Amino acid sequence: MSEVPGPLVATVEEPQPETGFRRMVLNMGPQHPSTHGVLRLKIELDGEVIMRCDPDIGYLHTGIEKECEAKTYQQAVTLTDRVDYLAPLSNNLCYCLAVEKLLGLEIPPQAQWMRVMLTEFTRLNSHLVWLATHAIDIGAMSVFLYCFREREEILKIFEMFSGQRMMTSYFRIGGLALEPPRGWYQRVKKFIDVFPTRVDEYENLLTNNPIWIGRTKGVGFIALEDMLDLGITGPMLRAAGLPLDARKTQPYSSYDKFDFEVPTRTENDVYARYQLRVEEMRQSARIIRQAMDGMPGGPWKADDPHVVLPDREKMKTQMEALIYHFKIVTEGFRVPEGEVFQVIESPRGELGYYIVSDGTTHPYRVHMRTPSFGNLQATPKLVEGSLIADVIASIGSMDFVLGDTDR
Amino acid sequence: MLPDNLREHSAAQAVETFDSAALTGGKYDRGELTLEIAPGQIVSVCRFLKYDEKFVRLSSVTGVDRFPAEPRFEVVYHLHSIEKNQRLRLKCRLRGEDPVIESVTPVWRAANWYEREVFDLFGINFLNHPNLRRIMMPEDWDGYPLRKDYPVTGIRV
Numbered sequence: 205m206s207e208v209p210g211p212l213v214a215t216v217e218e219p220q221p222e223t224g225f226r227r228m229v230l231n232m233g234p235q236h237p238s239t240h241g242v243l244r245l246k247i248e249l250d251g252e253v254i255m256r257c258d259p260d261i262g263y264l265h266t267g268i269e270k271e272c273e274a275k276t277y278q279q280a281v282t283l284t285d286r287v288d289y290l291a292p293l294s295n296n297l298c299y300c301l302a303v304e305k306l307l308g309l310e311i312p313p314q315a316q317w318m319r320v321m322l323t324e325f326t327r328l329n330s331h332l333v334w335l336a337t338h339a340i341d342i343g344a345m346s347v348f349l350y351c352f353r354e355r356e357e358i359l360k361i362f363e364m365f366s367g368q369r370m371m372t373s374y375f376r377i378g379g380l381a382l383e384p385p386r387g388w389y390q391r392v393k394k395f396i397d398v399f400p401t402r403v404d405e406y407e408n409l410l411t412n413n414p415i416w417i418g419r420t421k422g423v424g425f426i427a428l429e430d431m432l433d434l435g436i437t438g439p440m441l442r443a444a445g446l447p448l449d450a451r452k453t454q455p456y457s458s459y460d461k462f463d464f465e466v467p468t469r470t471e472n473d474v475y476a477r478y479q480l481r482v483e484e485m486r487q488s489a490r491i492i493r494q495a496m497d498g499m500p501g502g503p504w505k506a507d508d509p510h511v512v513l514p515d516r517e518k519m520k521t522q523m524e525a526l527i528y529h530f531k532i533v534t535e536g537f538r539v540p541e542g543e544v545f546q547v548i549e550s551p552r553g554e555l556g557y558y559i560v561s562d563g564t565t566h567p568y569r570v571h572m573r574t575p576s577f578g579n580l581q582a583t584p585k586l587v588e589g590s591l592i593a594d595v596i597a598s599i600g601s602m603d604f605v606l607g608d609t610d611r
Numbered sequence: 612m613l614p615d616n617l618r619e620h621s622a623a624q625a626v627e628t629f630d631s632a633a634l635t636g637g638k639y640d641r642g643e644l645t646l647e648i649a650p651g652q653i654v655s656v657c658r659f660l661k662y663d664e665k666f667v668r669l670s671s672v673t674g675v676d677r678f679p680a681e682p683r684f685e686v687v688y689h690l691h692s693i694e695k696n697q698r699l700r701l702k703c704r705l706r707g708e709d710p711v712i713e714s715v716t717p718v719w720r721a722a723n724w725y726e727r728e729v730f731d732l733f734g735i736n737f738l739n740h741p742n743l744r745r746i747m748m749p750e751d752w753d754g755y756p757l758r759k760d761y762p763v764t765g766i767r768v
Contacts, residue, residue: 265747269732270756274763305641432667432693435721446693453696542640545689545700547670556689560675573671573689581724610747 225250232595234263240337241606245583245595252591257584264610272570276536277303278377280567285371287572288608290333293319293326294550295572296375301456302546302557303377303567306539309508313500315379316458321392321495322365322374323457323548324488328399329358330551330603331481331488335406338478338600342419347409354402357395364391378512379505392496399489407482420474424598426586428472434585435578438553440602443480444472450549464491474601481603511537536565550575552603576608613637620644622664622699629659645700650686650712653703657688657718666690666699669715672725674733678759683707684735688715705735714740732757 219226228249234242242263248256268287272280284299285292297319304311336351359369364385366372374381410416426436428444441448449466451459467483469476505512513532514525531537541563547556553575560569579602586598613627617637623646626634633652638645648656660666668691675685682704690699703712714737715722726737727746734755737743745752754761 262745262747262749267756270761270763308641433720435669435719435725448693543645543700544641544643545698547698554670556670558671558673558687558689569675571671571673571687573673577724577728578721581721 227255234260240604243580243599243604243606243609245587245599247587247592247595249592252593254587254590254592254595257587259580259583261580261606261609264606266607266611268611269570269572272567274566276565277539277567278532278536280570281376282371282373284572285373286607287574287611288550288552288555288576288605289370290330290605291326291551291608292371293323293374294548294555296373297323297457298546298548298550298555298557299559299570300375300377301548302544302559303539305544305546306542306559306561307377307508307511308540309378309506309511311379311457311506312503313458314384314502315504315506317495317499318380318384318504319375319457320459320462321492321499322362324491324495325358325361327488327551328485328492329355331485332358334481334551334603335478338603339410339416341596341600342416344410344413344416347406350402350405350409354395354399361388361391361395364388376505376512378508379503383504389496389499392492396489396492396496400486403482403485403489410478411482417475419597420478420601421471422473422475423590423594424474424477424586424601425472426582430585431582434582436553436582437578438549438551438575438603439477439480439484440553440579442466443469443476445470450547450554454547456546456548462491462494464494474597477601538563538565539567545573547573552576552605552608553579572611574608574611576602576604576606577611580604580609617644622646622660622666622697625664626656626660629663630656643698643700645702647702647704650703650705653688653701654713654715654718656701657690657715660690660699661718664692665694666692666697668693669719669721669725670698672715672722672729674729674735674757676733676757676759678707681707684710684733686712686729686735709736710734711736711738713738714743716740731755734758 230247232247233244244260246258247254268283272283281296284295287295332351332355336348339347362372363369366374431441445468447466447468452466464487467480469480509528514529518525519529539561541561543560545556545558547554555575556573558571559567562568587595613623613634614637617623617639623637626646633649633656635649636647670689670691673687677683684705686703688701714726726740729735730743731745731747732755
């Protein structure tokens with residue numbers, strides 16, 4: 205963290221007569237393509253070395269937390285998609301788990317496993333976009349096209365399940381939004397059978413590429429103590445050797461029934477973070493395969509007529525079901541008073557939803573502890589003292605999403 | 612004073628032993644432990660929890676507005692101990708007029724942005740904060756959006 209408070213103002217000063225030193229303050233962003241959204245970095249330079257960095261966020265602040273208070277619990281699910289638009293289902297899941305914890309709702313196994321499978325697809329999707337854009341930032345153009353080829357397939361799978369490619373809102377409080385579509389198994393199998401070879405293709409392009417190694421190895425080091433102190437979580441932390449992963453430490457949605465590893469690296473540089481995320485993609489594929497083969501049958505939404513919408517067929521034949529449907533849609537359901545902080549492992553790190561209920565049909569307060577916000581805070585520590593050309597590689601390796609940061 | 616039903620929780624017990632006057636209440640609900648701390652003691656309690664009780668991570672700082680009840684504001688801290696695999700929630704209640712609390716940035720540097728966000732959206736002041744500026748809203752913004760008396764839609768005339 206910068207010692208000197210206060211904003212930096214873009215200037216170019218005259219060189220000092222004795223030393224020839226010239227201080228220059230540059231704006232990087234908010235429209236710089238490598239900032240993946242609208243991050244603005246104000247950078248004070250001495251030649252090519254960064255003396256100070258002052259990140260300026262908030263350009264994408266949309267007041268989602270405030271907006272949630274004006275929605276019923278079920279309606280607010282659609283807002284959580286928009287928090288992190290590269291990992292919408294992770295946000296859906298975290299929000300739903302938190303509300304279900306408040307309600308004390310039991311979720312049937314099929315819904316839980318389906319949630320695991322689709323959040324792992326979300327992780328793949330997010331890591332693929334990260335790899336594509338990170339590589340293009342550093343100058344490896346072709347990786348982008350390969351990654352987006354697979355991402356397209358994942359988006360088609362999302363579309364098959366929910367009718368939407370990106371903002372799926374497929375997880376609802378009590379289970380899933382729709383019954384899993386016919387033929388999903390074949391579709392997922394077709395993808396997951398080829399995916400590992402596709403990961404090999406990305407690795408062929410990058411892992412031993414001398415330019416890639418030159419740009420990423422030994423770049424973007426930050427000590428583990430600083431990371432913990434500054435609030436960094438997720439792949440950054442694991443690339444420094446700490447196997448912190450909420451899927452293992454505080455398993456949710458039956459992650460404890462899956463066999464997977466939490467990869468770690470110790471080099472703690474941009475290259476290690478690349479290797480780590482590639483390995484995470486392989487592990488996600490492994491989880492997806494287990495979920496798809498062991499998918500339990502049975503109901504896909506909880507059995508609680510006060511919370512979950514009744515089946516369409518029942519509504520046409522049963523008066524009770526029609527009344528419940530009317531009540532849930534017009535008024536929403538009441539959630540017992542209390543507060544919970546639910547944590548999951550999003551592709552970017554620790555995602556936490558803090559929800560306060562006052563016993564009504566609307567959340568009293570929804571706070572999102574987003575991983576990008578915590579990670580981005582460490583930018584000055586990460587780039588100060590390094591070369592300006594390395595800034596792109598360093599901030600790229602954090603994998604932040606500005607929607608996730610600003611909410 | 613520590614409520615009797617929290618005696619079995621080591622973190623609650625430790626805070627009670629460290630400074631029983633600082634602990635004003637608490638509860639254990641849905642598997643989550645909440646301790647209410649007197650606002651004046653928050654920094655010393657946090658320092659104790661970080662260094663003696665191994666809560667090395669500050670996961671988030673946020674606020675809740677209980678308008679029109681008094682004390683109106685709650686500042687909520689979520690702590691995380693990796694070693695013990697434990698999470699802990701601390702809560703400080705502040706009165707509605709001129710809400711102010713000591714900053715925990717000397718304990719965790721992560722608090723810097725978290726507290727700036729609470730300052731920006733709730734208007735709660737943090738003493739000894741190194742850089743207390745608005746972070747989400749524009750610098751010249753009027754009002755604090757997450758307060759309950761701030762409208763969700765419409766522009767005040």
